[in-house]
Amino acid sequence: MAGSGELAGPVSLPGPAVSLLLVWMLLLSIGLQGIAMLEITQLVKRYGRNDPVLKGLDLTVEGNSVVSIVGASGAGKSTLLRCINRLIEPSSGSIKLNGDELSNLHGQALRQARRRIGMVFQGFNLIDRLTVMENVLAGRLGYVSFLQAWRRRFPQQDIERAFELMERVGIAQYANKRADELSGGERQRVGVVRALMQEPDILLADEPTASLDPVTSEQIMKLMHSLAHELSLPVLINIHNVAQARTYTERIVGLRHGHMIFDGSPAQFDKAALEEIYGGIEAPDETTASATAEEHHG
Numbered sequence: 001m002a003g004s005g006e007l008a009g010p011v012s013l014p015g016p017a018v019s020l021l022l023v024w025m026l027l028l029s030i031g032l033q034g035i036a037m038l039e040i041t042q043l044v045k046r047y048g049r050n051d052p053v054l055k056g057l058d059l060t061v062e063g064n065s066v067v068s069i070v071g072a073s074g075a076g077k078s079t080l081l082r083c084i085n086r087l088i089e090p091s092s093g094s095i096k097l098n099g100d101e102l103s104n105l106h107g108q109a110l111r112q113a114r115r116r117i118g119m120v121f122q123g124f125n126l127i128d129r130l131t132v133m134e135n136v137l138a139g140r141l142g143y144v145s146f147l148q149a150w151r152r153r154f155p156q157q158d159i160e161r162a163f164e165l166m167e168r169v170g171i172a173q174y175a176n177k178r179a180d181e182l183s184g185g186e187r188q189r190v191g192v193v194r195a196l197m198q199e200p201d202i203l204l205a206d207e208p209t210a211s212l213d214p215v216t217s218e219q220i221m222k223l224m225h226s227l228a229h230e231l232s233l234p235v236l237i238n239i240h241n242v243a244q245a246r247t248y249t250e251r252i253v254g255l256r257h258g259h260m261i262f263d264g265s266p267a268q269f270d271k272a273a274l275e276e277i278y279g280g281i282e283a284p285d286e287t288t289a290s291a292t293a294e295e296h297h298g
């Protein structure tokens with residue numbers, strides 16, 4: 001007879017138990033998709049001794065939603081994104097990604113957390129002399145060893161994923177071209193793919209279309225919106241173009257002087273909201289924005 005300390009063989013679950021386990025896992029995964037991915041509480045950012053730029057911001061972004069952050073120049077939009085990915089230090093408050101506190105991380109823990117936050121920049125931030133593929137693979141730098149990165153030896157699965165994503169956004173044919181041989185729209189597609197190569201839990205985009213012509217910028221917004229849904233990825237986009245915010249995002253957050261003064265759907269984003277956010281400060285794309293607001297609500 002086997003002693004009580006002896007290890008038993010592989011446990012075989014009866015059929016009904018397996019089914020129950022599978023149903024439980026399915027429910028869990030559905031449940032997880034619904035939970036908050038990013039939770040910001042009472043975020044304050046002060047540069048030096050100046051007045052705070054963010055004054056106690058609360059924002060929760062759930063999985064699979066595309067949120068635009070609008071506000072006049074200086075409202076604190078970039079500061080907010082830069083606090084989330086910790087390019088700058090929040091002065092106080094909490095930033096949680098999937099329940100993990102980001103605001104007090106340092107060193108290795110911070111580097112690992114940053115892998116989970118994809119970032120798309122206004123100026124693309126590509127390395128011009130490198131190829132498109134090399135720029136895209138830079139999104140994997142947080143996952144490979146220094147030696148692998150230095151020798152540019154990326155795992156085959158990374159290369160396959162890079163091709164898949166480049167195909168998806170229409171730049172696979174440029175894989176071996178230098179980044180500086182591409183148009184602005186193509187370069188931003190490289191920026192988006194590089195961010196997605198990180199397998200991020202959230203994507204942040206800081207004025208991703210501001211350097212692009214109107215048609216190309218619409219294409220990039222449309223692309224980011226589709227990708228967010230395909231990949232069930234929450235996306236936060238700082239944007240000046242209110243008309244595009246209304247068309248390509250499901251939720252609009254309006255900042256003014258570091259306070260959140262609007263949080264609602266594009267349908268709720270009417271002339272009054274526009275006036276409250278920008279009134280007396282600046283009128284970005286006023287014609288388009290007002291026209292669109294009237295179109296929807298007039």
Ligand SMILES: Nc1ncnc2c1ncn2[C@@H]1O[C@H](COP(=O)(O)OP(=O)(O)OP(=O)(O)O)[C@@H](O)[C@H]1O
Pocket residue numbers: 047053071072073074075076077078079080
């Ligand atoms: N590194 C810094 N040091 C000091 N002040 C800063 C710094 N970065 C930003 N600020 C100030 O913080 C305020 C908010 O800037 P921020 O860039 O977040 O605004 P924004 O809403 O993104 O503006 P824009 O739409 O023009 O990019 C501004 O008054 C700006 O001058």
